[in-house]
Structures are given as structure tokens and as C-alpha cells.
Amino acid sequence: MTDSTKPQLSDIAARAGVSLATVDRVINRRKGVKERTRGRVLEIAREIGFLSTEDAERYGTERPLNMVMLLPAGSNPYLRLLGERVKARIGRSGINDPFLRCFFIESFDATALAEALRKNAAWADAIAFFAIEHPEVREAALEVAAGGTRLVTIVSDLGTLPDVAHVGLDNRAVGRTAGLLIGRLAHSDTGAVALVAGSRHYRAHSEREAGFLSIQEEMFPHLRVIGMREGHDDAGENYRHTLALLDQAPDLVGIYNVGGSSSGISRALRERDRTTVTFIGHGLTPDTRRALLEGSMDAVFDQDPDLLIEAAIRALSQPEPRPRPLRLEIYFRENLP
Known part of the structure; x- marks a missing residue:
């Protein structure tokens, strides 16, 4: 290697007597290298000018996870x-x-x-x-x-x-909050409320459902809860579920989307001219922002x-x-x- 040639990982590997993969793991601060080997590689990297003394010292500290x-x-x-x-x-x-x-x-x-x-x-x-x-x-x-x-x-x-x-x-508390809002915001004291979820295999979704059901029974027993539909966080499935819910329950006054892809639900409510149905969902994204602004959605729960x-x-x-x-x-x- 001449003075005009920039040091390479292969130069370090040759001097240290280790594989190129080992040098790559050390330089990229990955696991799988013994501390003694890592120290030797860093020492040679500094000696041949691949790393400055300052960089070698930083690399010599505890490896990031x-x-x-x-x-x-x-x-x-x-x-x-x-x-x-x-x-x-x-x-x-x-x-x-x-x-x-x-x-x-x-x-x-x-x-x-x-x-x-x-x-x-x-x-x-x-x-x-x-x-x-x-x-x-x-x-x-x-x-x-x-x-x-x-x-x-x-x-x-x-x-x-x-x-x-x-x-x-705290997903149970989230579900109770959704139930409280729908119970307070619904345009009628009686009627049906429905839940749409991604899947009950997500504990977050089943806990939100449980929280919602508990407060409905406790504070709003006059509202009839329709069993939860699983839309797999797909806008198309949620759209079809909402159309079916509107047909099943003409007195529908509230929908809580426990999961994501709320655009399908807001689309169905707009098409059926049922935006008076109180609708609450999750995730502040461009589609839910648009639904809030146009009035087809009432509230969005979010975690930054x-x-x-x-x-x-x-x-x-x-x-x-x-x-x-x-x-x-x-x-x-x-x-x-």
C-alpha cells in the first residue's frame, strides 16, 4: 500500500490476521466479535490511517445495540x-x-x-x-x-x-374512552353501535373491544351493540362491512374502528349519506385528517x-x-x- 492509496478494509484484515467479514463487523459496530479482536482491529485501523485517533477512541467505547x-x-x-x-x-x-x-x-x-x-x-x-x-x-x-x-x-x-x-x-382505557365519546356524541339516545377491528389476534384490538363493551353496558345500556367485524385493516373490507352494517341496522348511530384503514368506513358513510353516524377511529394520517375535515369522522385516537x-x-x-x-x-x- 503506497502513501497515496487510501487504506481499505482488506488492508486491516491482512494486518490483523482476521477475515474481511470480521473487520466489517467491527467497523460497522455489529455484534459477534470478541473484545480482544475488536481492539486489535481498531488499533490497526488507527495505525494505517483508516480511522483517526479520535474515531478509534469512539469506536473503542461500548458498541451500540x-x-x-x-x-x-x-x-x-x-x-x-x-x-x-x-x-x-x-x-x-x-x-x-x-x-x-x-x-x-x-x-x-x-x-x-x-x-x-x-x-x-x-x-x-x-x-x-x-x-x-x-x-x-x-x-x-x-x-x-x-x-x-x-x-x-x-x-x-x-x-x-x-x-x-x-x-x-392502555388499550382497555382507550376502548372505554371511545365508548364514552360515542355514547355522548350519538345523535339519538337509542339505536345500534358497531365495532370494526383488524383482528382479535391483536390483543390491542380485543382489549379495546372489551373496554368499549364494558362502558356501554355500564353507562349506555340503551344502545344496542352489534358484534365486532374483522376488516383486517383493509379499506376495501371496512367499506363492505360498513355497507352491511348500515343495511343490518337502519338505526345505527355509532361506529368505532378499533384498528386502521378508516377511509373505507368514511367512504361508505358518505355514499349512503349517513355522516350523522358518530364515527371514531385510530391513527392521524392523511385519510383520517380528510375525514375529520369533511365531517364523516368525529374523532381520531392517535399515538405519535x-x-x-x-x-x-x-x-x-x-x-x-x-x-x-x-x-x-x-x-x-x-x-x-
Whole structure:
């Protein structure tokens, strides 16, 4: 190597007597390298000018965690927004920030999520994931946690699974809040109210349903609750469910979308000229903002995606037994940010 040639990773590998893959792991601050080897690679990188003394000292500090976020794939606008925010967070990461990756897993597919947990645990020190309540997922989570990978569920959890913390809302309280709003805002003291969800396999959705039903029975027994429809966070399915609900219950006075893709519901209400039906959903995204402004939606429950991401990273970096629930934000047409 001449003075005019910029040092390469292969030069470090040759001097240190290690593989190019090992040097790559050290320079990219990934796990899987013994501390003695890492120190030798950094020393040679400094000696040949690949790293400055200052950079080598920073690299010599404790390695940042490798983190993965696993999110459901699909057309849910809030989850797409969450993925975009994770990518933006990756783009502005500094050298001492966690090394973060994000992958989308087929929605509602417990087997795919369990496989993704096991696969990513080989690289990741910590994984945040949108949980599906299913035996395969619970078993994979227990196995991965026992192997030393930190786990945190986001938005929807796995219940009281040991060593797996949760970052998200108090979903039962969220459901009760939705029931309270519909009971207070409905244009009639009697009539039917309906729920639409992504899937009961998401504990968040089943807990919101339970909270909603409890307050309806407690405070609004005169309102008739129609059994929950599963729309799989798909706008088309939600649209068809809403048309069927309107046909089934001409006295429908309220709809609570427990999951996402509310645009299908607001579309059906507009087409049937039933925007007097009180409609509450989740996730402040362009479609729900538009529905609030045009009057086909009354309220949107939101959890700021950036705050959710930072809370997940914090919970993975500094584990605590039970992180506090995140703050629920409620938007109406009059207080849109």
C-alpha cells in the first residue's frame, strides 16, 4: 500500500490476521466479535490511517445495540407512516446511536412473525415488534428472550409474558374512552353501535373491544351493540362491512374502528349519506385528517409515531419491568395540528 492509496478494509484484515467479514463487523459496530479482536482491529485501523485517533477512541467505547423493528405489512396508513418514521430515524442516527433496521412482516401471519423473530435474533441485540397473540409467537418470543435478545412489543402486546416489556397505550382505557365519546356524541339516545377491528389476534384490538363493551353496558345500556367485524385493516373490507352494517341496522348511530384503514368506513358513510353516524377511529394520517375535515369522522385516537419509536428504543436500551403507558392523543376537526 503506497502513501497515496487510501487504506481499505482488506488492508486491516491482512494486518490483523482476521477475515474481511470480521473487520466489517467491527467497523460497522455489529455484534459477534470478541473484545480482544475488536481492539486489535481498531488499533490497526488507527495505525494505517483508516480511522483517526479520535474515531478509534469512539469506536473503542461500548458498541451500540443492534435493534430491529418488525411491523405488519399491508395497507394500514398508520403502520406505513410508522415505517417511514423508523426509516427517517435510521437516516439521522449518529455513531453512538443504536444500529436500527426495520422489516415488514405479513399482517396477521403468526408463523411469519415467529420466523422473523428467530431469524433476526441472530443479528439483533434487541427487537421491537407488533405482536400477534398466538402460541407460535409466544413460543418464539420465549426462545429468543432466553437466548439473550431483548424484546419489546409495541402497540399490541403478548400479555404477561416474562422478560417482554410493552410500549403502547392502555388499550382497555382507550376502548372505554371511545365508548364514552360515542355514547355522548350519538345523535339519538337509542339505536345500534358497531365495532370494526383488524383482528382479535391483536390483543390491542380485543382489549379495546372489551373496554368499549364494558362502558356501554355500564353507562349506555340503551344502545344496542352489534358484534365486532374483522376488516383486517383493509379499506376495501371496512367499506363492505360498513355497507352491511348500515343495511343490518337502519338505526345505527355509532361506529368505532378499533384498528386502521378508516377511509373505507368514511367512504361508505358518505355514499349512503349517513355522516350523522358518530364515527371514531385510530391513527392521524392523511385519510383520517380528510375525514375529520369533511365531517364523516368525529374523532381520531392517535399515538405519535416518533414518540412511540423513541419509547421503544429507550425500553430496549434501558430495560425496565413495566414501562408506563403512552399518552393518548384525541383529535377532532377543531384541534387538528
